[in-house]
Amino acid sequence: MGELAPADINWEPPACWYEPALSPQQLKAAVKGGDGGYVNPREWWSNRIFVDHYDKGIPQENFSAKDPVHSKWKGYKNYNLGKDGMFWRSVVRKGHESDDRAWDCGRIMFWQDAGTVPDDKNAPTPKVLASYAYDKIRVPDTEVELNPKARSTVNLPTWAWLDKGKFKDVKVRAELPGTGLWAETTAKPVGLHLEPGTKDAQLHPASGECAINDDGSIGTPYTKGQGDKTPPCGITYLRATSGKPYAMKASVTWEVSWEGSGGAKGDLPNGTFETTQDVNVQELQAVDR
Known part of the structure; x- marks a missing residue:
């Protein structure tokens, strides 16, 4: 977390x-x-x-x-x-x-x-309590699923996705006993941003912003036979790694809102949580005969 x-x-x-x-x-x-x-x-x-x-x-x-x-x-x-x-x-x-x-x-x-x-x-007000609750929000340390898993290949797309089971709203409630004051702050995952870790790469989509699907997942899992297709969320590396893997960054954006005593409610700034994954990239050699 x-x-x-x-x-x-x-x-x-x-x-x-x-x-x-x-x-x-x-x-x-x-x-x-x-x-x-x-x-x-x-x-x-x-x-x-x-x-x-x-x-x-x-x-x-x-x-x-x-x-x-x-x-x-x-x-x-x-x-x-x-x-x-x-x-x-x-x-x-x-x-x-x-x-x-x-x-x-x-x-x-x-x-x-x-x-x-x-x-x-x-x-204290409900909004103050909501801000305090924001400070206590802890979100999952998310590892993006990649295909190929072990080693990507130059000029072939690497698919990236997150299963819906890994994405759920996170709620934190803060209250002051004896005052009637309370607030519940909710962080909702809304998207994934990818950074390939090198300039020699193409993002899919080009913005690197992968939106969340209706079922709560992000991207589409790779299935056999899709190797030559463009993934809805992923990266195509244009240069192989040389001893040191690329540090791919994956940032999940969380939309934050709150509601509290007396019918008070509102929004707080979106939050992000970033993880880094190593990606090795190989270059396949073709032989002309």
Whole structure:
């Protein structure tokens, strides 16, 4: 399985967002156990702030690198025990811990009543969850079927295809318990792009784009007697390999859409997943008599 690479290189899921972290009981138990924790994207705060701010009600400075002005946030009494809700905290997308955009979610851990979401531009929405789910999509590591399998021949077409059994929609669902927010992102395979690994080759079709068939397959499997025909998906190599095989690239395009709570839905950038296969090409010698 592998990750999708968005076709739009300028698009990526959000660097950070807010989500529920601890109930009043969980926070009190953690503090009693001597645990500290993160209260904003990068800063580890000792047990002291959890007692002072969340138990004794002492206001706490809130700092964001995007907004260097310190502001006071009022504290809480006895961890808000008896109230219905959760303490929310920022979450930074994996691999983006040092990304300055993570400071967009610079609020320290804060209270949110049950069934509500923060009035904040970085509050989770179905689209944010859909983007998060996109980041978790894993698609099959696809190996294209080729004929001839062992060695292609100069000026004779190599047929390429993918069976329908190898292509199925991939779905990933993301949800936030207690908020009613959810989104399901679906990646649907729509085509195959071939790159022969050498300029000395002809693609079939010329664009190298092999569309998906109605039954979910791509291309047509080779059958005996078709050697001199042009395949609907394939490559004709014009020069033999010499010790080193050609690195044929096969990229599957996945169309990505989503739907979520409240009837929300939309599209996300297409994704691609690329594999490389070695292709050896021989040249047959004809003898004149």
